[in-house]
Amino acid sequence: DGGITQSPKYLFRKEGQNVTLSCEQNLNHDAMYWYRQDPGQGLRLIYYSQIVNDFQKGDIAEGYSVSREKKESFPLTVTSAQKNPTAFYLCASRSSPGLAGVSGELFFGEGSRLTVL
Amino acid sequence: AQSVTQLDSQVPVFEEAPVELRCNYSSSVSVYLFWYVQYPNQGLQLLLKYLSGSTLVKGINGFEAEFNKSQTSFHLRKPSVHISDTAEYFCAVSPYSSASKIIFGSGTRLSIRP
Numbered sequence: 001d002g003g004i005t006q007s008p009k010y011l012f013r014k015e016g017q018n019v020t021l022s023c024e025q026n027l028n029h030d031a032m033y034w035y036r037q038d039p040g041q042g043l044r045l046i047y048y049s050q051i052v053n054d055f056q057k058g059d060i061a062e063g064y065s066v067s068r069e070k071k072e073s074f075p076l077t078v079t080s081a082q083k084n085p086t087a088f089y090l091c092a093s094r095s096s097p098g099l100a101g102v103s104g105e106l107f108f109g110e111g112s113r114l115t116v117l
Numbered sequence: 118a119q120s121v122t123q124l125d126s127q128v129p130v131f132e133e134a135p136v137e138l139r140c141n142y143s144s145s146v147s148v149y150l151f152w153y154v155q156y157p158n159q160g161l162q163l164l165l166k167y168l169s170g171s172t173l174v175k176g177i178n179g180f181e182a183e184f185n186k187s188q189t190s191f192h193l194r195k196p197s198v199h200i201s202d203t204a205e206y207f208c209a210v211s212p213y214s215s216a217s218k219i220i221f222g223s224g225t226r227l228s229i230r231p
Contacts, residue, residue, distance in 0.1 A: 004160075033219075040126065042207065042223035043161075058218075090160055094219075104168075104211060105151055106219055108160030 002027045006091050006109035013078075013085070013116050021076045021112045023091035030095065032074035033106065036060060037088040046089075049074055078114060086116045119144040119210050123222035130198055131230050138193040138225045140208030148210040150191045151219070152182055155205045164206070167191065178202070203229045 004025045013019045025032065031050045035043040045058030049068040063082025068074055074093075078085045092106040124139040142148065149168055153161040165176025172184040182193045191208060208222040 006160075035221075040223065043221040045218065048218070088158075092160075104149055105163045105166055106153075106161070106209075108153075108162070110160050111158065113158070 004091055004093055004107055004109035006089075006112050009110065009112060011112060011114045013114060015116060016080045018077055018079050019114065021078070021089055021091075021114070023074045023076065023109060024072055025074075025091075025093045025107075026072060027093055027095075027107060028071070029093035029107070030071070031093060032068070033092045033094075034058075034064070034066065034074070034076045035090045035092065037090060037111075043090065046076065085114055088113050119146075119148065119212055119220045121208050121210055121220050121222035123206075123208055123225050125225050126223065127226045127228065129228045129230060132200055133197050135196050136194065136198050136202075136227065138206050138208075138227065140191045140193065140222060142189050142191065142208070142210045144189075144210060144212060147213045149213070150182075150184060151209040151211070152176065152180070152191070152193050153207045153209060154178075155207065155224075157204075161207060164193070198227070198229050200229050200231065202227060 007022045033048045034046040044060050046064050047066040049055035065077045089112045091109045094106045120143045122141045130136045151166045152164040154164050155161045164180050165174045167174045167184045175181045180195050205224045205226050207224050209219050211219045
């Protein structure tokens with residue numbers, strides 16, 4: 001079945017460590033996104049990519065980095081510079097809404113919960 | 118720029134009662150509109166979407182929403198809720214002019230009492 005796979009589902013990190021969250025999609029979507037979710041704050045955009053080898057900062061990119069070397073993959077690294085990394089991270093993808101018959105909604109993975117000890 | 122306001126952070130209702138979750142948006146350009154549902158510790162799933170045409174949109178699980186351009190609203194409704202509807206609901210907008218961003222509201226937690 002087509003979808004988005006995030007791993008790991010749960011991750012614990014010590015302060016000062018970098019961690020990388022994996023996101024893979026087999027939907028043949030061009031655009032991919034990373035969101036951070038904190039209680040009562042909804043979803044905040046970290047980074048997004050509309051095409052391979054290109055990505056843009058979202059609203060809260062500080063302390064995070066991404067790469068887009070393949071269409072299917074968009075890993076997120078949470079660096080030691082991120083001051084409060086404990087959160088639920090969601091990866092999503094979408095087709096371009098400009099294409100005929102494409103609605104442009106986001107498809108989400110199951111999320112990765114990162115806890116800093 | 119666009120923004121989305123979900124007026125209620127929490128909505129408690131009794132089982133089999135009707136419910137309305139409110140969503141208002143602000144945008145200087147035309148937008149697509151979406152409602153998503155999130156069950157605990159899971160990703161978001163699309164409930165319904167408005168792209169164009171009829172302003173009353175029907176979605177999954179018996180939910181529907183009405184687009185009101187003059188009031189810039191897209192409220193979600195269900196005539197009779199079930200325990201299984203307990204979840205968080207997010208309204209979102211995506212501008213026609215930019216394929217890159219979808220803006221989410223802060224969410225409404227729907228809790229169903231037996």
